[in-house]
Amino acid sequence: MDIIMLGVPGAGKGTQAKMLSEKLGIPHISTGDIFRVNIREGTELGKAAADYINKGKLVPDDITFNIVKKRLAEDDCRKGFVLDGFPRTIPQAELLDAELVKYGRKIDVVLNIDVPDAEVTDRISGRLICPKCGANYHKKSNPPAEGNICGKCSGEVIQRKDDSCETVVERIKTYHLQTKPLIGYYTRKGSMVKVDGRGDIGAIHRKIIKALQDRER
Numbered sequence: 001m002d003i004i005m006l007g008v009p010g011a012g013k014g015t016q017a018k019m020l021s022e023k024l025g026i027p028h029i030s031t032g033d034i035f036r037v038n039i040r041e042g043t044e045l046g047k048a049a050a051d052y053i054n055k056g057k058l059v060p061d062d063i064t065f066n067i068v069k070k071r072l073a074e075d076d077c078r079k080g081f082v083l084d085g086f087p088r089t090i091p092q093a094e095l096l097d098a099e100l101v102k103y104g105r106k107i108d109v110v111l112n113i114d115v116p117d118a119e120v121t122d123r124i125s126g127r128l129i130c131p132k133c134g135a136n137y138h139k140k141s142n143p144p145a146e147g148n149i150c151g152k153c154s155g156e157v158i159q160r161k162d163d164s165c166e167t168v169v170e171r172i173k174t175y176h177l178q179t180k181p182l183i184g185y186y187t188r189k190g191s192m193v194k195v196d197g198r199g200d201i202g203a204i205h206r207k208i209i210k211a212l213q214d215r216e217r
């Protein structure tokens, strides 16, 4: 199954995408994670992307699409994928559609994780991540058991640079201007499913699984 996770920054796309990819046995592809690894390793891609990311802006479409195109060509994507954070613009969605046609495939479902802006601002400002293994934590609702040590890999848990208050405001603005139009784009294609992203993480996951099962009937 070829799946896209859509939603405002902080809606819980990443967490739900990881859970869904484990459940379905298909890869989780996060463009944000790919950029962060490249920034950490100081690659050319990382250098090209860092400034945009730190300002809460989108990395240009051609740069972003190229990394997705390469990733989709890998063997593990044959059974499907969960795309998290891509596409974020209409041109990206069009490039993705054209790329999938080459494989005789199309996006099966777009899950729009719906959370009000006021709630995501709160969530992001408390969000913590482990850069080593990608585990997510939250200062209030899900703190690491021991100080700032990741319970999964013992790495150091940090706040993402682009989760600072000013950058979050910019990222939410960018979402409304450039990414939200994708809701109309995929609704017209008949692949859009809205999921209420408020409440318990496990309950949201179950709602997603149910929505996918309902579509398969």
Ligand code: AMP
Pocket: 009, 031, 032, 033, 035, 052, 053, 054, 056, 057, 058, 059, 060, 064, 084, 085, 086, 087, 088, 089, 092, 162, 171
């Ligand atoms: P995320 O982890 O998905 O919130 O992404 C972090 C940042 O990476 C975003 O705020 C953008 O600056 C950049 N980014 C991730 N995915 C994309 C994309 N599809 N198009 C452009 N920029 C992206």
